[in-house]
Amino acid sequence: MDLTVIWAFIIAFAVFAYVVMDGFDLGIGILFPTFKAGRERDRAMNSIAPVWDGNETWLVLGGGGLFAAFPLAYAVILPATYPLIIAMLLGLVFRGVAFEYRWRDPGHQKFWDMAFTGGSFVAALAQGMTLGALLQGIDVVNRAYAGSWFDWLTPYTLLTGLGTVAGYALLGSTWLIWKLDGDEQAHARTLAIRWGAATIVLMGAVSLYNIALNAEYAARWLSAPEIYYVAPVPILTAIVALSMLRAILKDRNSKPFWLGIALFFLGMSGLGVTIWPYAVPESVTIWEAAAPYRSQAFMLVGVALTLPLIIAYTAWAYWVFRGKVADEGYH
Amino acid sequence: MLENLDALLLARIQFAFTVSFHFFFPAFSIGLASYLAVLEGLWLKTGKSVYLDLFKYWLKIFAIAFAMGVVSGIVMSYQFGTNWSVFSDKAGPVIGPLMAYEVLTAFFLEAGFLGVMLFGMNKVGKKLHFAATLMVALGTFVSAFWILSVNSWMQTPTGYFIAENGQFMPGESWMEIIFNPSFPYRLVHTVMAAYLTTAFVVGAVGAWHLLKDRANPHARKMFSMAMWMAAIVTPAQIFAGDMHGLNTLEHQPAKVMAMEGHYQSHPEGAPLILFGIPDSEAKTVRYAIEIPKASSFILKHDWNAPLKGLDTVPDELEPPVGTVFWSFRIMVGIGFAMLGIGLWSLWGRVRGRLYDMPWLHRAAVLMGPSGFAAVLAGWITTEVGRQPFVVYGLLRTADAASPLDAPAVAASLLAFVLVYFTVFGIGVWYILKLMGKAPHPGEYGVKRGDIGPIRTAGITPGPTQNPGGEETLPTHAPDEKEGV
Numbered sequence: 027m028d029l030t031v032i033w034a035f036i037i038a039f040a041v042f043a044y045v046v047m048d049g050f051d052l053g054i055g056i057l058f059p060t061f062k063a064g065r066e067r068d069r070a071m072n073s074i075a076p077v078w079d080g081n082e083t084w085l086v087l088g089g090g091g092l093f094a095a096f097p098l099a100y101a102v103i104l105p106a107t108y109p110l111i112i113a114m115l116l117g118l119v120f121r122g123v124a125f126e127y128r129w130r131d132p133g134h135q136k137f138w139d140m141a142f143t144g145g146s147f148v149a150a151l152a153q154g155m156t157l158g159a160l161l162q163g164i165d166v167v168n169r170a171y172a173g174s175w176f177d178w179l180t181p182y183t184l185l186t187g188l189g190t191v192a193g194y195a196l197l198g199s200t201w202l203i204w205k206l207d208g209d210e211q212a213h214a215r216t217l218a219i220r221w222g223a224a225t226i227v228l229m230g231a232v233s234l235y236n237i238a239l240n241a242e243y244a245a246r247w248l249s250a251p252e253i254y255y256v257a258p259v260p261i262l263t264a265i266v267a268l269s270m271l272r273a274i275l276k277d278r279n280s281k282p283f284w285l286g287i288a289l290f291f292l293g294m295s296g297l298g299v300t301i302w303p304y305a306v307p308e309s310v311t312i313w314e315a316a317a318p319y320r321s322q323a324f325m326l327v328g329v330a331l332t333l334p335l336i337i338a339y340t341a342w343a344y345w346v347f348r349g350k351v352a353d354e355g356y357h
Numbered sequence: 358m359l360e361n362l363d364a365l366l367l368a369r370i371q372f373a374f375t376v377s378f379h380f381f382f383p384a385f386s387i388g389l390a391s392y393l394a395v396l397e398g399l400w401l402k403t404g405k406s407v408y409l410d411l412f413k414y415w416l417k418i419f420a421i422a423f424a425m426g427v428v429s430g431i432v433m434s435y436q437f438g439t440n441w442s443v444f445s446d447k448a449g450p451v452i453g454p455l456m457a458y459e460v461l462t463a464f465f466l467e468a469g470f471l472g473v474m475l476f477g478m479n480k481v482g483k484k485l486h487f488a489a490t491l492m493v494a495l496g497t498f499v500s501a502f503w504i505l506s507v508n509s510w511m512q513t514p515t516g517y518f519i520a521e522n523g524q525f526m527p528g529e530s531w532m533e534i535i536f537n538p539s540f541p542y543r544l545v546h547t548v549m550a551a552y553l554t555t556a557f558v559v560g561a562v563g564a565w566h567l568l569k570d571r572a573n574p575h576a577r578k579m580f581s582m583a584m585w586m587a588a589i590v591t592p593a594q595i596f597a598g599d600m601h602g603l604n605t606l607e608h609q610p611a612k613v614m615a616m617e618g619h620y621q622s623h624p625e626g627a628p629l630i631l632f633g634i635p636d637s638e639a640k641t642v643r644y645a646i647e648i649p650k651a652s653s654f655i656l657k658h659d660w661n662a663p664l665k666g667l668d669t670v671p672d673e674l675e676p677p678v679g680t681v682f683w684s685f686r687i688m689v690g691i692g693f694a695m696l697g698i699g700l701w702s703l704w705g706r707v708r709g710r711l712y713d714m715p716w717l718h719r720a721a722v723l724m725g726p727s728g729f730a731a732v733l734a735g736w737i738t739t740e741v742g743r744q745p746f747v748v749y750g751l752l753r754t755a756d757a758a759s760p761l762d763a764p765a766v767a768a769s770l771l772a773f774v775l776v777y778f779t780v781f782g783i784g785v786w787y788i789l790k791l792m793g794k795a796p797h798p799g800e801y802g803v804k805r806g807d808i809g810p811i812r813t814a815g816i817t818p819g820p821t822q823n824p825g826g827e828e829t830l831p832t833h834a835p836d837e838k839e840g841v
Contacts, residue, residue, distance in 0.1 A: 080465065085431065093453045094453025119780055324454050
């Protein structure tokens, strides 16, 4: 296997890690207004306060890794989705500072709670729409984006945006089932059922839209012999979705959360099948976008040395803050 | 054409704005993370609670500053692609890997251990907690290492070749790219600047509380520590700055010409212009106050050494002289003011009156933000001095921007300005509020849920309540049923 393919998988892994890990943080932000001010909100936020920063770092690895391993893709996708990226960044600004600011002045707490929700929602929507904008194709002429600055706004991208918001809300609520107990856990359960159903419906809608969007995507999924290789993805997705809904109703701990992650994994695998081997669908393949061998090899050494360590100490940090969240929070 | 020019200018303003705002936070948190590690280490070594109190006092401030640094930093990591896509495409193969290393070796390290540092003292025990603090401090330094290597490569590119498609490609050795000629100087100068920035903030807070109560042992301790830094690190920093300047003269002479205001060549010893108003139209510095031949002495260690001026550089390759000239003088001026404070404090210390000198304390309060101003002025000097290039001598800034319409860039610039001033303005205000409270025995660390009804225990517990610094709130009991 050549380095470019390895790097495509590393970037995909970073994006997946980001989506599920910051996904539940952003989901909690999206759901925040439905929590009662006081104990419920404090506990929800405390459940992610020690880990959100590490979770968000995967976004920097995804972006930075794309820059380093596929500079042309980075240089095309970001200008093409310019307003979305800026909106996402500003959303993340509000979301990120709210973790600290909401404790600083009781009179300001309401405002920062709103900023937390607004920022999380905008970031999630913008990420989902960016994905949609990528999937629907980007005009590239002479190594540069050649479209106009509103090409990213279509019914399809709105659909992918909403799907992402719903999916993050699902992850957030299943995380809270795990980290909370009592009435608050019951509330999280209700939310998880609702958003779980919404996620499944929207995932289905996006999948169908993909097939209608582009003949090549349809061929990938519907023609023989490809169909025999790819058919397990939708079948597994259906099985995981049903077991997840069942777990949400019954389980008191982490099972709904892990099944939610499995659902995301299958969804992203499906997207991988759809867009392979393009970095920018139908314009730039991963090989055309790739950095030279020497850059990829140099970084691969770094990844091989550091990624196991990163995973180890991240797991340790999660382990330190394991269990249900206490009332007063951490100190 | 005009529209393109506008989009370029707007993109440059946007980058300058976001990076300037961003750099305030790392400049502070690089130094503060190390200061926190020193405080915690001293506490573990001596067992004196004053160190733990100071640790917890500054930890609250660190948490806010770090959050602002994180969110403004993510903006930077995407701005290369959004606004400078041609630069990203061309330079990505060389500088992209360095930035990826920054993420892998620094950002994850900081972020992974930050949660334990902020909230984990009672969960992991003292030694492991200290290890987490050290990891965060190490992360801030490693981050500076990589990003300054990238910046230095853009100033003094080495170890690359240019491919047929116009991309910069890595040559035989990555060491040549990472350790490019200006990198060691820039790294030392910038990291010491961060330490001094923090020292002067800490010194100002200590001085402020000494002015209110000169017996406060916490204020005394932090003021004394900060003044040692001012006295020892400032001279070292001035020396490092001089070395950095000589390095710049060797590799980017036009930048030094602009810093010095040398429009003309001086074959027999160039004057040191202390002040004046550069006039690029007339190619002269008006109302100049100058010391004859002193510039040659500083730069060449020879009063009569010839120095070339901007007359040897084509006009279209000249950096904007006025900005570089002034920002350089502001930086140097602040540096010498810092040296003055350091010497003044030494004199006070020798006389045993360090805590009884209200005028020194007032001056230290006034100098509290000076590090930020110096750091910003220094960056303006080096970045504007690199113009009109983004990769010095090879890729012009005008050729590096994204194909964006001016309205798109204008809208995003406006959004950044509004959001940054609001969000970071409020954050700075919260920090100032924390600094306004005197550190006291039994200082609380970063807590969640410590406002509102839960705070009935009071925010200023007496000394007896909390001698060992253990928290007074109930600790979190791990749930027995729970597993991961």
